[in-house]
Amino acid sequence: MASDTEVTLFECSSYFRSIFSCFLLSVAYVGSLYVWGKHLARDHPTTIKKRCASVMLVSLLSPILLYALSTNADTSQSTSHSLWSYLGVRSEGILAAVFIPLLLTMVLFLGPLSMLKYEDLVDALPILGEKSIWKDEVIQTFWLRNYVVGPLTEEVVFRACMLPLLVPCMSYTKAIFICPLFFGVAHIHHVIERLRQGNHKPVHIWFSAIFQFSYTSVFGAYSAFIFLRTGHIIGPIICHTFCNFMGFPEFGTVLRYPPLRRLVVSILYIIGLIGFIYLLFPLTEPSWYSNNVYPW
Template sequence: MAAEEDLSPNFLTDEIEHSNGVFVPPDGVCWVSVLSCLMLACSYVGSLYVWRSPLPRDHPTVIKRRFTSVLIVSGLSPLFVWAWRAFTGVRTGSSLLALMGIRFEGLIPAILLPLLLTMVLFLGPLMQLAMDCPWTFIDGIRVAIDPLYWSLCFNDMRWLRNQVVAPLTEELVFRACMLPMLVPCAGLSTAIFTCPLFFGVAHFHHIIELLRFRQGTLSGIFLSAVFQFSYTAVFGAYTAFIFIRTGHLLGPVLCHSFCNYMGFPAISTALEHPHRCTVLGCYVLGVVLFFLFLFPFTDPSYYGLPTPVCTLSPAPSSLCIS
């Protein structure tokens, strides 16, 4: 792809070259990318603590205040990507919004397939939930289409945080904004596992809340933080993979919201379930099917080849081909 003419000031390079259609990153892009991601992560987490309050994080007043600050930071986050592009001189044929996964091409598959893939992974917990639910399937449908149910949800600050605001803002900041800055430096595969480190470390701030309100022993709080860092980093790698393969922000957001709703699988409860063999069988089957469908369900040909973020890769990658 031919490089666009760069008319803006460029402190690192005068021209972005392309060789055989492969993007060639400018010199010095790595330190700018990492610094930009670090500043963005600190801004996001720091925005949660601009309000002084003796109340816990789940109090509606605290949640509302944090909504305000985190939505401001998230709304300004594309400016980090814009400034990064202006400083490094990186230019592609895709717009800034397209690089961040905000586009219409392949939108319907991007809404359905990643979410379906994630539900396959949670086949065991979903089967367990269905067995333990006192409602019939028809009852569930009636609740799902009841406007009163959704009104209650959107008036519940914790639900709104966990299902809407956190998935949207975290995926926008930690995936849509960071990946386009990391891919030219690290490449696609490395970026998938580097980006979640910012996401995982950002969740360490929960230690502050636990220590502040003495919710457990010091060792217990530390182990909880390490565990949370581990599974948020793994989840972050998964949504980064989806973002790169589909080139859409909406898919990771919906998967994030679904996982927040499901929570970490209650394996200990499954081991004690009256229908333990069936439930555990579904756990295993879900994991097997997930890995079988991982690449087919995220085939870039469904979402428009190449996906915008793939155009920033310094080397060809199997992640960007069907």
């Protein structure tokens, strides 16, 4: 699987083959979280370290499936690219891919960013706080999972490996909305752990799971859009890390602000949403990223 090997995406004989391949990747990713047993909570440092190792291994092996379903191609064919290119690992347009999608995402989060406090930054990114914080194993593993391993492995498996399997069988639009379903469903496994703990009522657990499925699917669609528009995986990874840091917008907190601040933050929410919609396609113009892998 050398980097200079030219391949074409597999010939799509049916939607089933494409969907089933993505299903296998999803099962492998989620299944790897449970190979270590269930004697410790998911947020225990030991559990986090083991699960990080598991999903890293899955993310390293997943491209093999993509390669197995591709075909060797004549390098003179304009539609052929290296496997790395299909995975979004390219040098052309890399600087734009690093910064512009993040800037676009920050525009969407203009309102939440205006609510951010220094304490929030220190809690989420210990590197900005005291060096002694890094000695806390819980902080170390939480940071590793949420801001490094999680975004990296999820984007590799659920975007870089799945979208090349889907796009030969359907339009980009369909692939963008179907791919996140695997990503959203993959988060449902948290229900099992929370039900086993018995700390919350099942109805609350399922409501939370449905809510999480909804917003992770929306983010997954956005991430898939960024991947196909830019032809790079680095943009989705960085945006994923940023969104993990920001979390879901706390609309309820805005209502508790004094009238003037509430008005200002609300306006910033609206400006951010309108700006995001207006800039979505201009800031993801494929030519800016030298994207000839997934032509629009």
